[in-house]
Amino acid sequence: MEEAGLSSRGERTERSPSTGDYNLKINMEDFDGNQRFAKYKNMKVDDEKNQYKLHLGEYTGNAGDALPEAHPSPSGQWNSLGAGQQGVKFSTYDHPNKDDEKCIRHDMSGWWFSKCESGNLNGHYYNGSYQAVMDDGVVWYTWHGWWYSIKSVVMMIRASDVHPAGSN
Template identity: 40%
Template sequence: HLYWLTSQATYKLRVAMEDWQGRQVFAEYDSFQVEPESDWYRLRLGSYQGNAGDSLSWHNNKAFTTLDRDKDAYTGNCAHYQKGGWWYHMCAHSNLNGVWYRGGHYRSRYQDGVYWAEFHGGSYSLKK
């Protein structure tokens, strides 16, 4: 449904995040579109602005990878290692579909939490 929604008009994307200490940040992209299934729901982003750091542009123009549809450039399946579907490249600089670990910093074999690399790194699971 994201393809249909984002094909109707020009949309911005705003990602609002909060850490476990209550600090709130955001990342905004001046355009946001998801391509149709025939193009593997490829992500299209415009320019970044915000105070969270840009952890999503690295995923721009990437197809959406899931456990059963490996479309990333990594030799393994990033959705398996990072526990959720996302627009992976050689895995991720952000993953908002990962495991929600309580308390922030977590220990795991992989960076599989809900994270935004420019805001606390890949081993910190965001609260919101």
């Protein structure tokens, strides 16, 4: 099994899927015990030279598509993570990408930022049901908006040709 991950400093923790032959599943739970998920086909993470740019294919799930779609920011302006075909680069405090420095200072995390908001699963963890004053928490806009910090998140990557027993 091939696993991958990036630390909050953007360091590779294992091998990174760079072929696009991977699926990403994100499981989320709020503080009331409600659970949601987001799945993306053809997930690809570029190499270090390309700043771990994230590309995502087709979305399915019940959490809403907070990564590649455009969403209004809290100020009312529309923005997009842009993690579709063109992708978006991974940024950290010490390695910000174009236009990401404000997001990193504001959200205090490493993530695939583009205008900060729609989804940040590496945000500040608030221990308890907390409606944040700032949208710096663990945010999935299409489920709970910007101001709610999610209780738990698990991101799983699997080769697209691997199927669990009993599935199609």
